[in-house]
Amino acid sequence: MELRVNNEIHEVDVEPEMPLLWVIRDILNLKGTKFACGISQCGACTVHIDGEPVRSCSYPASAAQGKEITTIEGISLDASHPVQQAWVKHQVPQCGYCQSGQIMAAVSLLEKKARPTDADINAAMTNICRCGTYKRIRDAIHDVAGNTAENTLAYEA
Amino acid sequence: MNKQFNSSRRKFMLTSAAISGGFALGLQLPAKAQDAVSGNDINIWVQINPDDTVTIKYARCEMGQGSMTSAPQIVADELDASWDQVRIEYVDVNEHFRMDRAWGAMVTVGSQTIRNSQEYLRNAGASARAMLVAAAASEWGVPASEINVSNGVISHAISGRESGFGALAAAAAEQAVPETVTLKDPADWHIIGQSKPRVDIPPSVDGSQVYGVDVELPGMVYASMATSPVFGGSVISFDATKALTRKGIIDVVAIDGIAVAVVADNWWRANKALEEVEIQWDTKGNGEVSNETILAQFNESLAAPDAAPMPNNAGDADQALANAEQVLEADYFTPFLSHSPMEPMGATVRITGERVDIWASTQSPEGLVGEMVNALGVEEENVYAHRVQAGGGFGRRGGSSDYARAAALIAAELPDGTPVKMLWTREEDTQHDFYRPLAMYRLKGGLDANGMITGWKARIASGSILNQMRGAPLRGGVDFTAVEGFTQLPYNIPDQFQDFKLTPTHVPLGFWRTVGWSQTPFAREQFIDELAVAAGEDPFHFRLKHMAEDELSRHILEKVAEAIGWDETPAAGLYRGIATTEPYGSYTAAAVELSVNDAGVINIHRIVQGINTGHMVNPDNVIAQLEGATVWAISAAMWGEINIDQGKVQESNFHDYRLLRMAQMPVIDTVLEATGGFWGGVGEPGQAPILPAFCNAIAAATGTRVRSLPLKHHGFSLA
Ligand code: FES
Ligand code: FES
Numbered sequence: 001m002e003l004r005v006n007n008e009i010h011e012v013d014v015e016p017e018m019p020l021l022w023v024i025r026d027i028l029n030l031k032g033t034k035f036a037c038g039i040s041q042c043g044a045c046t047v048h049i050d051g052e053p054v055r056s057c058s059y060p061a062s063a064a065q066g067k068e069i070t071t072i073e074g075i076s077l078d079a080s081h082p083v084q085q086a087w088v089k090h091q092v093p094q095c096g097y098c099q100s101g102q103i104m105a106a107v108s109l110l111e112k113k114a115r116p117t118d119a120d121i122n123a124a125m126t127n128i129c130r131c132g133t134y135k136r137i138r139d140a141i142h143d144v145a146g147n148t149a150e151n152t153l154a155y156e157a
Numbered sequence: 158m159n160k161q162f163n164s165s166r167r168k169f170m171l172t173s174a175a176i177s178g179g180f181a182l183g184l185q186l187p188a189k190a191q192d193a194v195s196g197n198d199i200n201i202w203v204q205i206n207p208d209d210t211v212t213i214k215y216a217r218c219e220m221g222q223g224s225m226t227s228a229p230q231i232v233a234d235e236l237d238a239s240w241d242q243v244r245i246e247y248v249d250v251n252e253h254f255r256m257d258r259a260w261g262a263m264v265t266v267g268s269q270t271i272r273n274s275q276e277y278l279r280n281a282g283a284s285a286r287a288m289l290v291a292a293a294a295s296e297w298g299v300p301a302s303e304i305n306v307s308n309g310v311i312s313h314a315i316s317g318r319e320s321g322f323g324a325l326a327a328a329a330a331e332q333a334v335p336e337t338v339t340l341k342d343p344a345d346w347h348i349i350g351q352s353k354p355r356v357d358i359p360p361s362v363d364g365s366q367v368y369g370v371d372v373e374l375p376g377m378v379y380a381s382m383a384t385s386p387v388f389g390g391s392v393i394s395f396d397a398t399k400a401l402t403r404k405g406i407i408d409v410v411a412i413d414g415i416a417v418a419v420v421a422d423n424w425w426r427a428n429k430a431l432e433e434v435e436i437q438w439d440t441k442g443n444g445e446v447s448n449e450t451i452l453a454q455f456n457e458s459l460a461a462p463d464a465a466p467m468p469n470n471a472g473d474a475d476q477a478l479a480n481a482e483q484v485l486e487a488d489y490f491t492p493f494l495s496h497s498p499m500e501p502m503g504a505t506v507r508i509t510g511e512r513v514d515i516w517a518s519t520q521s522p523e524g525l526v527g528e529m530v531n532a533l534g535v536e537e538e539n540v541y542a543h544r545v546q547a548g549g550g551f552g553r554r555g556g557s558s559d560y561a562r563a564a565a566l567i568a569a570e571l572p573d574g575t576p577v578k579m580l581w582t583r584e585e586d587t588q589h590d591f592y593r594p595l596a597m598y599r600l601k602g603g604l605d606a607n608g609m610i611t612g613w614k615a616r617i618a619s620g621s622i623l624n625q626m627r628g629a630p631l632r633g634g635v636d637f638t639a640v641e642g643f644t645q646l647p648y649n650i651p652d653q654f655q656d657f658k659l660t661p662t663h664v665p666l667g668f669w670r671t672v673g674w675s676q677t678p679f680a681r682e683q684f685i686d687e688l689a690v691a692a693g694e695d696p697f698h699f700r701l702k703h704m705a706e707d708e709l710s711r712h713i714l715e716k717v718a719e720a721i722g723w724d725e726t727p728a729a730g731l732y733r734g735i736a737t738t739e740p741y742g743s744y745t746a747a748a749v750e751l752s753v754n755d756a757g758v759i760n761i762h763r764i765v766q767g768i769n770t771g772h773m774v775n776p777d778n779v780i781a782q783l784e785g786a787t788v789w790a791i792s793a794a795m796w797g798e799i800n801i802d803q804g805k806v807q808e809s810n811f812h813d814y815r816l817l818r819m820a821q822m823p824v825i826d827t828v829l830e831a832t833g834g835f836w837g838g839v840g841e842p843g844q845a846p847i848l849p850a851f852c853n854a855i856a857a858a859t860g861t862r863v864r865s866l867p868l869k870h871h872g873f874s875l876a
């Protein structure tokens with residue numbers, strides 16, 4: 001089947017029911033998208049399909065044909081996306097394993113709503129972070145949005 | 158130490174200098190390598206490069222706890238480097254073993270990285286600095302005492318001479334290693350104590366960070382495995398006929414007689430096929446173990462006449478209780494818990510002749526190497542454990558390297574040189590952990606007419622991690638990890654008696670973030686509140702009046718009380734709880750402010766979390782660790798439990814092992830104290846006071862004293 005990932009067309013020979021996550025990771029060798037639960041619970045595997053955040057562990061590859069798939073590797077070439085920059089500025093990641101998924105969810109939220117409220121963030125950011133980085137994720141999203149109350153930083157620029 | 162050792166060390170020096178075009182500077186080495194190399198000219202921690210950059214080696218692991226940044230900060234400070242010129246590199250594990258473990262411990266557990274390496278890291282930086290100064294002195298013909306080093310610049314004010322590090326590196330490497338160095342006064346630190354951005358963060362935002370699960374090698378095959386669902390069980394037989402007909406399946410193998418693995422050309426295919434392997438399991442007599450049988454066993458332990466008394470017992474607790482005005486007694490229960498780091502267990506192993514290469518997220522490179530030696534019978538120095546970031550550790554990857562062993566045994570079944578990546582499903586990960594021990598506590602306390610605690614007894618019933626995982630005999634019959642929190646009360650109680658009753662089950666036990674301190678404060682600090690209530694006193698002031706002799710415990714407790722405004726009445730409907738702990742060499746306290754509605758819905762308004770680490774290397778990272786530890790504790794408090802039925806774990810994935818998410822993230826304010834004089838831990842201590850402070854607040858709000866976890870079983874939910 002033919003898949004369009006990060007603006008590139010890939011011809012892959014896989015079972016139609018193979019989850020998109022495993023095609024991305026093991027066939028296309030894009031390792032930024034992570035496996036953590038496999039049952040659509042945690043969001044570590046979040047990618048965009050036609051701009052919508054999708055948990056790729058539970059999304060058959062065949063259903064993605066003809067659609068535009070974007071992974072963490074595709075949102076910028078040099079970590080220059082404002083969300084990525086805010087993640088560094090706020091020192092969000094701990095182990096980092098969930099953060100590709102968190103960033104993909106945040107990018108999508110901000111594309112839909114440039115100035116999200118706390119309630120919007122709660123509704124859109126349902127990914128699990130075992131390290132517990134939620135406060136900084138929230139601060140970083142507010143920072144990108146220009147919601148200024150939260151912008152004070154404890155570390156040096 | 159023998160000659161071979163010295164020659165390999167020399168070779169290392171030449172190689173590393175040749176590779177980098179720079180020079181490794183010298184000094185004392187940790188542990189036993191120290192004797193072997195005194196007077197030698199290598200500093201294994203600091204390398205100065207011709208372009209003025211400084212490469213600082215990092216020996217431990219990184220899993221988000223931040224010490225890959227903070228440990229090198231310590232070296233850079235004593236070196237008087239500028240942080241901008243510092244590059245950080247992992248120590249190569251194989252080189253470490255070949256050099257008789259010259260870099261000390263690599264294992265990254267127990268909040269020990271900074272505490273246990275700060276001294277040799279400071280020495281490394283200071284010694285390298287002294288050698289640069291000596292080189293400048295001889296080159297410029299001036300006394301070393303007149304030379305200043307600051308921010309990566311070596312200067313002599315009188316002559317106006319000045320140099321970067323790079324230009325003097327070669328000459329510095331020729332200098333004698335100083336016998337002793339004077340370490341800085343903490344007041345002069347300029348990199349220690351600064352919130353330097355973590356070096357492992359940038360790759361975590363663009364998908365380029367490499368975790369164990371991300372390793373990809375030419376010719377790689379993939380494996381998924383199923384271990385006996387009943388702990389201690391084994392494989393009687395398996396039928397892989399159907400699985401072998403599926404696309405891409407390469408092999409189906411039994412591992413250690415306790416698990417079956419399917420190997421395929423991609424992981425998804427291996428895992429799908431595994432579902433079709435029919436496995437007959439032998440439960441080895443553990444098929445009847447359940448929550449009920451375990452609870453009965455623990456209740457027996459609480460009353461058992463024979464238990465191991467603890468060394469800190471003092472006075473006559475029974476007599477004190479008999480004389481007390483009021484006596485309280487309560488039992489507390491904390492369940493088994495799984496680690497559930499976001500990256501499931503897995504490892505990649507390639508065996509090529511005598512050589513073994515392994516890539517695995519770990520907290521213990523030593524454990525990985527040891528497991529390869531055990532599983533495959535290879536020589537330690539032929540094991541190459543490659544460095545990767547761990548997708549969370551929390552203790553799971555520091556004790557047993559069972560997952561690495563499994564991958565090695567699969568690799569051993571494959572043609573020589575074939576790399577295999579073995580990865581567990583989340584279900585396998587949840588059900589084959591080394592769990593936080595289930596423990597019960599029976600506490601007795603006596604109060605006199607002045608509301609002072611005069612007598613105290615504690616019975617701790619728990620399995621033993623040390624005994625079960627390591628087969629270690631228990632000193633005096635007590636597992637110190639199970640009783641931490643009770644070994645040295647911060648409260649001045651003249652007559653106290655505490656003992657430990659070993660209560661083994663078939664459930665594997667392991668070090669779970671904060672270990673004993675993750676659970677003992679739930680009992681201790683709630684019981685202190687129970688005593689305060691019985692005495693008719695405020696829980697904060699009740700604690701203080703028993704802490705006359707413990708300055709540091711008082712200090713952090715007072716700071717936290719001040720930050721939450723303890724002595725001012727909270728707004729209507731809000732209630733507070735407070736607790737104090739002294740884990741991992743640090744002092745931590747927490748206060749929680751919340752409301753609870755009639756339906757039992759808890760709304761956490763604010764958590765104040767305080768820590769005194771003595772010296773503090775990277776404050777922002779300490780804040781991050783406190784935030785994370787709080788999330789960890791609230792998840793455990795609300796929902797955390799691993800249930801056993803028919804010998805197996807009932808929970809399997811995040812739908813039934815629930816973790817806190819963004820919408821329920823409480824507001825956390827942190828209080829950082831660095832009073833100096835000691836080096837305390839950071840990663841684990843933060844959690845310790847949260848649980849009891851939270852439950853004390855719930856008791857204040859509702860009158861319900863929750864003595865067993867999780868809270869969901871008591872009609873509580875989180876807003
Ligand atoms: S791995 Fe897809 S949601 Fe968890
Ligand atoms: S940063 Fe570790 S799981 Fe989110």
